[in-house]
Amino acid sequence: MSTETTAGPTTTKADWTSDQEPRWCPGCGDYSILSAMQLLMPQLGARPENTVFVSGIGCAARFPYYMKTYGMHGIHGRAPALATGLATCRPDLDVWVVGGDGDMLSIGGNHLLHSLRRNVNIKILLFNNQIYGLTKGQYSPTSEIGKVTKSTPLGSVDEPLNPLSVALGAEATFVARTHDMDRTHMQETFRRAWEHSGAAFVEVYQNCNVFNDGAFAEITKKDKRPSMLIALEHGEPIRFGAEGERGVIMSRSGELQLVDVADVGEDNLLVHDERAETPSLAFALSRLASGPFMPTPVGVFRATEGPEYASQVARQLAFAQDRSGPGDLEALLRSRATWDVY
Amino acid sequence: MTDTATQQPASRLDLDRLVIRFAGDSGDGMQLTGDRFTSASALFGNDLATLPDFPAEIRAPAGTLHGVSAFQVQVASDTVTTPGDAPTVLVAMNPAALRSELGRLEAGGTVIVNSDAFEERNLDKAGYSDDPLADGTLDGYATYLVPMTSLTKEVCKDLGVKPRDAERSKNFFALGVVSWLFDRPVQPTLDWIEMKFGKRPLVAAANTAAFKAGHAFGETAEMFQATYTVRPAELEPGTYTSINGNTALSWGLIAAAQQAKLPLFLASYPITPASDILHELSGRKNFGVRTFQAEDEIAAVCAAVGASFGGHIGVTTTSGPGLALKAETIGLALSIELPLVVIDIQRGGPSTGLPTKTEASDLNLALYGRHGEAPLPVVAAYSPSQCFFAAIEAVRIALKYRTPVILLSDGYLANGSEPWRLPDLDDLPDISVDFTTAFNDTDEDGAPVFRPYKRDPETLARPWAIPGTPDLMHRVGGLEKEEVTGNISYASANHRRMTELRAAKVDGVAADIPPTMLDSDGPAEMAVLSWGSVWGAVTSAVRRVRPAGVAVDHLHLTHLNPLPADLGEVLGRYRSVLVPEMNLGQLASVVRSRYLIDVQSITKVEGVPFTASEIAAAIAGAAGEH
DSSP states (O other), rough: OOOOOOOSSOOOOOOOGGOOOOSTTTTHHHHHHHHHHHHHHHHHHHGGGGGEEESSSSSSSHHHHHHEEEEEOOOTTOOOHHHHHHHOOOOTSEEEEEEHHHHHITEEEEHHHHHHHHHHEEEEEEEEEETTTTTSSOOOTTTTTOOTTBBBBBBBOOOOOOOOHHHTTTOOOOEEEEEEEOHHHHHHHHHHHHHHSSSEEEEOOOOOOOTSTTTTTTHHTTHHHHHHEEEEEEBBBBBESTTTTTEEEOTTTSSSEEEEEHHHHHGSSOOOOTOOSHHHHHHHHHHHHSTTTTTTEEEEEEEEEOOHHHHHHHHHHHHHHHHHHHHHHHHHHHOEEEEOOO | OOOSSSSOOEEEEEEEEEEEEEEGGGGGHHHHHHHHHHHHHHHHTTTEEEEEOOSSSOOOSOOOGGGEEEEEEEESSSSOSSOOOSSSEEEEHHHHHHHHHHGSSOOEEEEEEEEGSSSHHHHHHHHHHSSSTTTTTTTTTTEEEEHHHHHHHHHHHTTTOOHHOOOOOOOHHHHHHHHHHHTTSSSSHHHHHHHHTTTHHHHHHHHHHHHHHHHHHHHOOOSSSEEEEEEEOOOSSEEEEEEHHHHHHHHHHHHHHHHHTSOOEEEEOOTTTHHHHHHHOOOOOOTTTTEEEOEEEEHHHHHHHHHHHHSEEEEEEEEHHOOOOOOHHHHHHHHHHHOEEEEEEEBBOSSOOTTTTTEEEOOOHHOHHHHHHSOOOOOOOEEEEEHHHHHHHHHHHHHHOOOEEEEEEEHHHHHOOOEEOOOOGGSSSOOOOOOSSSOOOOOSOEEEETTTOOOOOTOOOOOOOTTTTTTOOEEESOOOBBBTTOOOOOOOHHHHHHHHHHHHHHHHHGGSSSSEEOOOOOHHHHHOOOOOHHHHHHHHHHHHHHGTTEEEEEEEEEEEEEEEEEHHHHHOOSSSEEESSSSSSSHHHHHHHHHHHOEEEOOOOOOOOHHHHHHHHHHHHHHHHH
């Protein structure tokens, strides 16, 4: 590693770019996510020495090597657990977790759930490309049914997981979705995650141009976006389309439906509430599209306030010290019955 | 049977030692009874050692053989290092306890039974077709039939305690009887009842009444011809407390954090018999200890690694199944060269095995249980109180060498207790280390740089620069790293070099640990080599055989990797070396392959520790072959 002098009071992209050359395949969506992050950091006013990227294993998990911050490339699936220990001990740090769909939802699904329900102050970016890339193209827990890969020559029979539904099921306090084709949207979503106190979960639709090329093209290509991406805005009616002519309503039975605004009237559109106490609305929105070939909500699904884990832990330490005084080892050793031998 | 009254007042006889075993149903409170008897004996000044022996089930079906819970303690007027061989006294609260435990009792031993429990239903459950109290089963034993249940109910009647609740105090009645019989001080038990149950006055009153009634019964029933006393031992002067291994280990971790001037982070998943360390440290938050009950064993060790990356002392506690699960993460810590302490309270394996029974069969797992060439230091505790110092030693090595360290204890040490002369805290070693806070090298252009894998030439440890430190941002990971720079490298020569460096770093710890522990009584051609809790039985055994003219040395290992630098030379002095282990010969294999010395392996995998007599017999047998 060459010189990594800490940046001055304000930083530039170069201050966040390590000297390691990214080893992703040419054309990989990971490049645009990396670039968005390196450009965003100076805008946030974050500090490289106070920032840590933690990852597991997979293509996405190489991310920390390319950020000129502290970083740990851990083991498969365990990044949320590694980050939980770090964030619990060091609430002064910005801790980011980066991983793919296999890393986070297959081998590491357990840790994802528990870091979210504990509301640990970590920012989790799940790069979802619906395929195993680093092991060369097996189906993943987010691959669609019928997916033909080397390990599923007749098509996958496994029902996929919906990452946002999983996160909301764990009652994550911040849940969002963005995609690798729109830097501005990524940055705005990452910014919101960074500003959130507690666990933030962001699904990033990411194209694997080698093993699953175009998986999201039906919704993320520039000309498709107006009609296929539903941008969620807190407090605003949920509508989309080039002219905002389409929208979402909630039926009497609680189902969400896509409608023409002209048919139902603007006042009857569902108004997005990212701060709703229960995750029910966000969950319904996460189920609106059954795959990246239908109109799909993006943006912040849920952003609520809850007790953050490390501060709760710190509060208990402070409480115990208030109540019992600072630990005295000599007294501890004598805290049970003792006797003297002369 | 000796339940006929004698008219003489009981006389008082001195005993050198007493081994008493309390046995009853899981719900009968036998662990508590044994624990109280132990505490009173400790306060009286005896040396002692205990062996709790209970089933894995929380409440197995009442009255059955597999629901029997037992507690054995040896109290003595001289030094004790084991909970004793065959008990001299058995307290059996029901037929199942009698049936399950009678075989352990020494010939002519004393049996005290709760005769109320010997009714048909319980006899059936225990598999007795005839009443063992009447059919000659107890011939040859000094047997005392005490109607503990009914007498306890009787004495509780006036207190307003319901009969069903009163019955639960019968263990205190039993404790009262043996406290009288063995001349134990009563006040500590009465104080303890008040302290423990003070907030539940009825329970406190029932237990107190039962205890006093039991004591009075001993005195007035004219059943016992004598009482016995075990005089205080001549222990080294100092202040003592009674401690078990898990508590000592927990306190050792707190002490280690203080001596390192770093905060302690314990991440664990509940598992028998390690959970009590998590419990103990969770109650010590005022020491700044952060505890984290993780979602699984892997998350626990990962969280500890994350804490270490952040500059805390990352520790995880577990038992064998958990150590197996943690293996990959331990390899990560080894590869990224961060401090980590993994504590394995061994139990019978494989798989779920014998969760509540002791074994020391994870040595191979500790030494070799990782993929790749992945050596790490292994430390083993050898007595309940010594767990305190073993914990400090494990943390010291982890911090100084930036390496995961496995600390081995076992179920016997964890739950067994002994008097502990409290150490002078000023004597504890300073184990603090420095974080790297400035550039440690220059690049080809002469500019200052941070090289995360530029090693300390003496220890071969890499710099520990924690997040938050300006300038020293760096990335670590499980991929092979280039020497010095830490950049990813798949180069052949570099991998060989890094593999050798990691091994050399651990080997180098040998220069930083004490020589082989040697207990010698003069020239000897035979030695017993022990590790872990077998130390206690071997210590007793060599003391026992030496007066009979057997010349034998006792060698003991506190570090299993690296081994003490002098071990090969020391072993070479003997014609024969015995290696007793609670496994099928794991250390014996290490010694044979390392030193080409054909030691004699003595093994026991029965869920209980070696007794001193078993070791003594092995020594005598080997001596006979000389």
